[in-house]
Amino acid sequence: MLASPLPVPPGGRAFIDVTALSLDFPLYHGGARSLKKTVLSGVSGKVGGRLGRAGRSPDDPNATRRVVVQALRDLTFSVRSGERLGIVGRNGAGKSSLLRVLGGIYEPVAGRIHTGGSVNTLLDTNFGMNLDLTGRENITLRGRYVGLDATGIRALEEDVEGFAALGPFMDLPVRLYSSGMVVRLGFGLATAIAPQILLMDEWFMAGDSRFRDKAHARLETVVRGAEILVLTSHMPDVLRQWCTRLIWLEAGRIVADGPVDDIMTRYESGAAPAL
Amino acid sequence: MSALPSVTEPSSEPDRDAAGPIGAPGSATALAGAAHGGSLDDMPEMLIDARLGRRVRGLAARADLRDGIALWRLAFTLGWLDIKLRYRGSALGPLWLTLSSAVMVGSMGFLYATLFHIGLAEYLPYLALSLILWQAGIGGLAGEACNSFIDAEQTIRSMRMPFTVQVIRTVVRNVIVLGHNVIVPLVVFAIFGQWPGLAGFLCLPGLALWLLDGAASCYLLGAICARFRDVPPIIGSLLQIAYYLTPVIWKPSQLGARSWWLPINPFDSLLEVVRAPLLGTAPSVFTWVAALVYSALLCLVSWRVFVRARPRIAFWV
Numbered sequence: 001m002l003a004s005p006l007p008v009p010p011g012g013r014a015f016i017d018v019t020a021l022s023l024d025f026p027l028y029h030g031g032a033r034s035l036k037k038t039v040l041s042g043v044s045g046k047v048g049g050r051l052g053r054a055g056r057s058p059d060d061p062n063a064t065r066r067v068v069v070q071a072l073r074d075l076t077f078s079v080r081s082g083e084r085l086g087i088v089g090r091n092g093a094g095k096s097s098l099l100r101v102l103g104g105i106y107e108p109v110a111g112r113i114h115t116g117g118s119v120n121t122l123l124d125t126n127f128g129m130n131l132d133l134t135g136r137e138n139i140t141l142r143g144r145y146v147g148l149d150a151t152g153i154r155a156l157e158e159d160v161e162g163f164a165a166l167g168p169f170m171d172l173p174v175r176l177y178s179s180g181m182v183v184r185l186g187f188g189l190a191t192a193i194a195p196q197i198l199l200m201d202e203w204f205m206a207g208d209s210r211f212r213d214k215a216h217a218r219l220e221t222v223v224r225g226a227e228i229l230v231l232t233s234h235m236p237d238v239l240r241q242w243c244t245r246l247i248w249l250e251a252g253r254i255v256a257d258g259p260v261d262d263i264m265t266r267y268e269s270g271a272a273p274a275l
Numbered sequence: 276m277s278a279l280p281s282v283t284e285p286s287s288e289p290d291r292d293a294a295g296p297i298g299a300p301g302s303a304t305a306l307a308g309a310a311h312g313g314s315l316d317d318m319p320e321m322l323i324d325a326r327l328g329r330r331v332r333g334l335a336a337r338a339d340l341r342d343g344i345a346l347w348r349l350a351f352t353l354g355w356l357d358i359k360l361r362y363r364g365s366a367l368g369p370l371w372l373t374l375s376s377a378v379m380v381g382s383m384g385f386l387y388a389t390l391f392h393i394g395l396a397e398y399l400p401y402l403a404l405s406l407i408l409w410q411a412g413i414g415g416l417a418g419e420a421c422n423s424f425i426d427a428e429q430t431i432r433s434m435r436m437p438f439t440v441q442v443i444r445t446v447v448r449n450v451i452v453l454g455h456n457v458i459v460p461l462v463v464f465a466i467f468g469q470w471p472g473l474a475g476f477l478c479l480p481g482l483a484l485w486l487l488d489g490a491a492s493c494y495l496l497g498a499i500c501a502r503f504r505d506v507p508p509i510i511g512s513l514l515q516i517a518y519y520l521t522p523v524i525w526k527p528s529q530l531g532a533r534s535w536w537l538p539i540n541p542f543d544s545l546l547e548v549v550r551a552p553l554l555g556t557a558p559s560v561f562t563w564v565a566a567l568v569y570s571a572l573l574c575l576v577s578w579r580v581f582v583r584a585r586p587r588i589a590f591w592v
Contacts, residue, residue, distance in 0.1 A: 020326075025590065026587075028502075028591070033503065033504045033505070034503060034505045035499075035503035035505050035506055036505055038503070100432075103435055104321050104323065105431070105434065105435050105589055106589055107325070107586040108323065108325050109325055110325045110326065111326065112322075112324040112325065112326060113321070114320070114323075114324075115320065115321045115322075116318050116319075116320050119321070119435070121433070121434055121435070123433055124432070124433035126429065126433075127433075128433040128434055130356075132363075133356060133360065137356055140352060141349065141353065141356070144346070144348050144349035145346070145349050145436065147345075147346070196318075
């Protein structure tokens with residue numbers, strides 16, 4: 001296990017610049033999913049009749065108005081090569097949304113985001129694998145995604161196979177794997193490709209304990225290779241171990257940004273966010 | 276309380292002249308342990324500036340197209356694996372499609388040849404070709420286009436990947452299906468000794484147009500259907516109507532003098548540019564012009580919709 005944050009690869013140029021970033025998250029439910037109802041309510045809304053109003057109460061399950069969650073509000077920060085940024089905050093504070101925005105999956109409604117360097121996002125608990133495909137096919141797809149040629153894909157296959165030790169299961173659909181095998185394959189695959197910017201969700205640090213030491217060593221290699229790490233977590237130990245800097249998110253806003261120990265002390269004492 | 280640790284450093288001024296979102300899905304990644312070499316020029320960058328609004332939306336969509344095409348190997352593999360998955364565990368594999376098409380062409384051929392009072396030798400090759408081109412071509416692709424983004428939900432939510440990859444994947448999948456089904460009309464042609472000859476090669480530009488239109492409908496229907504989940508059934512009903520209004524099981528000549536309205540139906544000219552050469556006749560210039568005009572309209576509308584919808588698709592699926 002690590003005693004202190006990992007050393008920084010020298011000469012890195014990766015960066016993340018976030019300016020006045022806001023993200024609205026539309027939630028579609030009931031009538032908002034229906035073209036027919038949306039068009040009808042648009043028409044009746046323009047006519048201004050009573051019928052239009054009846055369908056527009058927010059409690060009405062047929063309401064066509066979508067609910068918009070303000071996931072992130074006016075965030076501004078920069079991360080330079082060598083920084084290990086942790087993001088803390090309660091459930092629903094916007095941690096995962098922020099990771100997805102940094103990874104370019106969600107595009108913000110306001111503000112600007114600029115990243116330099118190859119990005120790998122470890123977010124999905126299925127590691128982005130297709131459970132109906134075999135382990136080998138999933139590895140091929142990942143290799144193609146990062147633009148590897150046939151030789152590269154073979155090397156990737158060998159590397160992941162060596163780590164996951166699936167034996168004959170390599171050529172069976174992932175759906176048939178035990179949960180431990182799924183984690184080993186997915187983890188091995190996700191960590192086989194070393195990006196310059198690594199965006200990682202906290203569950204990645206969990207996993208069963210026997211597997212953990214082996215995984216930890218491998219994760220360490222990837223993190224060491226990455227110029228920037230952004231990690232979301234609830235776990236103080238994990239954050240203290242891996243990060244050099246913390247951003248505390250509360251209701252989509254930055255409450256505090258600074259060295260790990262300062263922020264962690266405040267966060268753990270449950271100090272009311274000074275909004 | 277002591278002062279909070281500083282809240283963020285001042286933001287750097289956005290350099291406007293460097294604008295233009297560059298979507299690079301990890302194109303410069305290396306295997307673990309490999310060093311990150313390379314100069315600043317080949318470092319992938321991503322710039323999304325919502326403040327520039329609609330001015331850069333078109334650029335972002337173009338970047339999506341370019342990056343998606345660069346990932347064609349991935350898209351082809353995805354399309355092929357879709358087919359493999361669909362028929363995994365069945366002995367005949369994708370040839371099941373061929374078999375079921377053959378049964379349908381056979382049974383419908385005898386029925387309608389009788390109903391229409393047309394000789395089997397004249398009718399069956401026409402029906403076999405039309406039906407396959409519709410079911411595995413135009414109609415099949417239009418139906419699958421609806422799900423091109425919805426089906427990729429998990430991928431879209433877990434990594435940044437050009438939507439164009441999903442579009443190419445859907446088109447590739449349908450080309451494979453068409454390739455398997457085309458055996459049926461070929462066998463029928465062989466039985467009745469009716470070969471189109473060299474004129475048959477004139478179907479190639481038509482097929483190229485189909486690829487373009489297929490991709491365009493994936494952008495269009497994929498985006499709309501991701502947002503409005505009641506659209507796929509509506510598209511299904513419309514396709515059903517189009518199937519009967521288009522000369523697929525009946526021949527244009529059966530309409531006689533009333534066939535003047537056929538060009539109003541875009542499916543008719545699009546079907547004809549591929550079908551006519553394979554039946555040994557060249558499509559008329561008018562048919563080609565109509566097909567090109569309809570295709571241009573489709574591409575234009577699709578692109579505009581995609582440019583607008585692209586940043587939102589990840590929230591919709």
